Amino acid sequence: GDSVTQMEGPVTLSEEAFLTINCTYTATGYPSLFWYVQYPGEGLQLLLKATKADDKGSNKGFEATYRKETTSFHLEKGSVQVSDSAVYFCALSSPSGNTPLVFGKGTRLSVIA
Amino acid sequence: DGGITQSPKYLFRKEGQNVTLSCEQNLNHDAMYWYRQDPGQGLRLIYYSQIVNDFQKGDIAEGYSVSREKKESFPLTVTSAQKNPTAFYLCASNRRQNTGELFFGEGSRLTVL
Secondary structure, eight states: OOEEEEOOSOEEEETTOOEEEOEEEEOSSOOEEEEEEEOTTSOEEEEEEEOSTTOEEEETTEEEEOBTTTTBOOEEESSOOGGGOEEEEEEEEOTTSOSOOEEOOOEEEEEEO | OOOEEEEOSEEEEOTTOOEEEEEEEOSOOSEEEEEEEETTTEEEEEEEEEETTEEEEOTTOTTEEEOOSBTTBOOEEEOTTOSOOOEEEEEEEESSTTOSOOEEOOOEEEEEO
16 A cells, blocks of 8 residues: 655754755555644644655745655755754655545654754 | 634543544535554554545544534544553544645643543
8 A cells, every 4th residue: 555654763953954854655656745744732734745746845945856766755954943843744645536645654853053 | 713623632531431532623624534643653544534424444443433423523532442542633634535735633632541
C-alpha cells in the first residue's frame, strides 16, 4: 500500500540555519503530496502542498518540490527561526481517491537562539 | 469563524470507564476523521466517515466506537476494551474524501489513571 517515510528526529538547529527534512513516498500512480505542521499542544495545519510532478509548494519561507523520479518531497527553509520549532508531517493523498491521507511519523524540529 | 471544535481539551478517566470525545465542525465538510497520536508514532487513523450514517474502520479501531448522525458531528467513544487509551486524539475533516487538505481540531488529551 501507499506509504510515507520521513527522516527521524529530533532535529536541532541554531537560528538562521538551513533546514532540510527528507520525505520519500511509495504510491501507485501520481499522488498529491503535503507538509503539515503541528505547534506544541495544537492540531495540525497545512503548510504547503504539490499536486503533480515538478510542482513546488511554498509557504512562510518553506519550500518543497515534488520529484517523481526520486519519489521525494523534501521540506526546506533557508533560515529557520525559533518560532519554526514544531513537528512536521509529510503526507500523501492516494491517486485512487479511495483512502484517507497517509502520514509519515513526523519530525520534531527545535530551533535555538 | 469556521472550524473544528474538540472537547474536552483534557480528560481523565479511571480504568474500566468509557469516555466520549466530542468533535463538531461548521465547515460543511462531508468527511470526518479521528486520529490517535502517541510520541514517536505519528498519526494513526482510528475511524473515518465520508457521509452521514456511514463510517469505516481505520488502522486501530479496536476498543473505539463512533457515530455520524449529523454532518457536523463525529463523536468518538473510547471504551474499556481499549487497552492503552492514554493518548492525544485529533479530529479532522475535509470537503470530501481525498481532496487532500485536512482541517484539524486542537485535540483532546486523554489520561487514564
